[in-house]
Amino acid sequence: MEMLANIERDGHLMIRAMFLTLSAMVVALFWFLWNRKSSKNPMPPLPPGPRGLPFLGSLPFIGPNLHHEFTNLATIFGPIYKLQFGSKLCFVLSSPSILKQVLRDQDTLFANRDPTIAAQIVSYGCTDIAFGPYGPDWRRLRRVFMSHMLSKANLDASYALRKEEVLKSIGHTYGKVGSPIDLGQFAFLKSINTVMRMLWGGTLEAENGADLGAEFKNVQQNAMAEIIELVGKPNVSDFFPSLARFDVQGIARRMKQLQSMTEKIFYSAIERQKSEAVKKDEGLELKHERKDFLRFLLELNDHEDGAKSITLQQLKALLLVQYSYL
Template identity: 30%
Template sequence: MALLQWPQPDESRPMILLFPTILLVILLNYAFTECYRKRKLPPGPPKLPLVGNLHQLGNLPHLSLHSLAKKYGPIISLQLGWVPTVVISSARMTKEVMRTYDLVLSSRPRLFAAKYIFYDSTDIVFSPYGAYWRQIRKICILELLSAKRVQSFRPVREEEVARMVDRIQESSCSGSVNLTKILGLYANDVLCRVAFGRDFSGGGDYDSLGFQDMLQEYQELVGGFSIGDFFPSLEEFIHRFTGMTRRLQDTSRRFDELFDRILSEHSNRVFDGSRKDDHKDLVDVLLEIQKEGSLAETPLTMDNVKAIIMDMFAAGTDTSFIALDWAMTELILNRKAMDRATNEVRSIVGERKFVLDTDLPHMPYLKAVIKEVFRLHPPAPVLVPRESTEEIAVEGYRIPAKTRFFINAWSIGRDPEAWENPEEFKPERFLDCPIDYKGQDYELIPFGTGRRICPAVTFGAATVELALTQLLHSFDWELPSGVKPEDLDMTEVFGITMHRVEELILVAKPRF
């Protein structure tokens, strides 16, 4: 996947139309650049006419930005097309900026893909800061993703973990297991049952509805650094010219049809008083709020409900799956850590076949493994961009309003000022260490920080912890015969979330 989606000519559009447009872009870009030339901005690389520093992002922007930070410092200034941009790449700088300017940096730029996929950016992730965003975040924190609600879904997690074990046992009879595929089904089933009240893997729905294709297309459309987003005045033209608009329309239509189906299934049952609160799924709760107006200062439209559902469906599936896949990859490559985590789990669970939620607080090393995975492989390597609403001052630099801010969480996890031997997978670093990933410790912010931190951190952690514990308790894991640790391809696919290019194929030896 090419992250910078440069124009590929549509033969139906005469190429001659490009020339006056390009001339206009050059002139406006020059005028825009001159406007900010005298400001004292953070250091950064030289810029090219028209594109600025876009050409330096490459196919893996988190790596490119990490390299630039090594050369120019933990806060750098870039010109991405017409968009003035600042990138933060260290824990110290993130702390300095976010502690002072969290409110000023709480808004989002309007991204073209989010307008289509998230119903005019009315979801939690991409909605600009304001009264509407505060309202839906309040709904998420108090109703959808509260600690009590997450705990109420414990039976779902336990049942889906049992199904995951059954799938692995069945696959292990053939000699090897495609663990990536099974983990993807587990994460999707947990999310769908919690959010929609049913899973889609049974009866062939997962394949017939094209869930995997839809999620992959979502990743590419929303996660890439699309060139049109950096030329706002020309974004409609650029995205039509590249075919991006057509893809967005098709993908948004497919998701909309799925959500219409889900909402139709719920609309006849949610208000008849027959369902106990503990058994309501997240769509039930949203529809009640939408109908009754509780917690909603401004009434939610059905499109607003769908936008929030889209957040849950896409982000909820991806984050858990990616964390589990990277965790098993790192453990299979680091036998000492695998053995220590496995011994801890089995000493707590004993001869019981299944792990319980109540076992998890007694497993400090397992929790350290998960933290180390989030440090090295944050689900979103470059956090969703922010946009400043007024001028800010950082270490003597003056950064104007309407600047786009990127925080490179991947780079922060490798910050030598914050971590000893940062490239090494070493869960022991988190034992007797208070650092956590809940947004208060700037050395580890895989889910963001401040007002814009992901509200589903508790839900995601519960989904990952139980599954990883069960994987280590139920099976002994090995690489397939003839495969060495160095043979594993650790190449990453960059998107709004980041997974490995290759699927993880392992040998699972059942214990029960």
């Protein structure tokens, strides 16, 4: 019995030794393959940069004047260096030659951005040309934006429209001789009239124009300025995505409120354009014969060809970008 026990024990030991040997061979094989692959595609070393704190990185050491901070760090670490902001690894470029490589020579490689949470909200999930990923959709939207709104032909076509608004403003001023005029409000309404007619063919003198004008003034003077500020404002949720659900600074909540304000304007303009399209189909004469930007976008929204059509979200995102430009 003792001999049988010894044989059984030796058999277990032999099996265990074979298993350990086989495991070591598999590990060695994977290690060899990994090193071979790494030697063929070696990772380039990261640029230098200041050492930050664990988890926080360099966030506690960056002051409010970023351009001064970055200039000082460039004198220490050179024209390109890295900074760790929470979970985000950033690179700062301060050399004209490097910037030329990134922004012009290799622009397609660096075209994609890491949008902030505020930018994702205001761009309807990065469906515009400012924050959208580079690709066929982005190129199509940019072509629409440049060829049908910012083109020289379109600006030339709106010359008579702008001249008409100037003549109307002169006549309005002449009619107020002897009465005080709020030049700030007057200039604002006339500029907005011109922008609105270029974008969607309407003016503030239309039905319910007073309400629309007041709301548009609020969007122009307050909301749009705040939207731009929130897009560039440092947000804890951007540096630590795990905290995004809590919206510690309330930036996402406020951006959604501002977006709803602009959507009311866009919705009114879209409904007006659709009603004018119905009148045109019924043979009624329209006041604005020129095909404005919004009408063109609505035609693309209804286009049967999926390669040429745009979604309603993309339409509103393009309108917001165009409004910001103007």
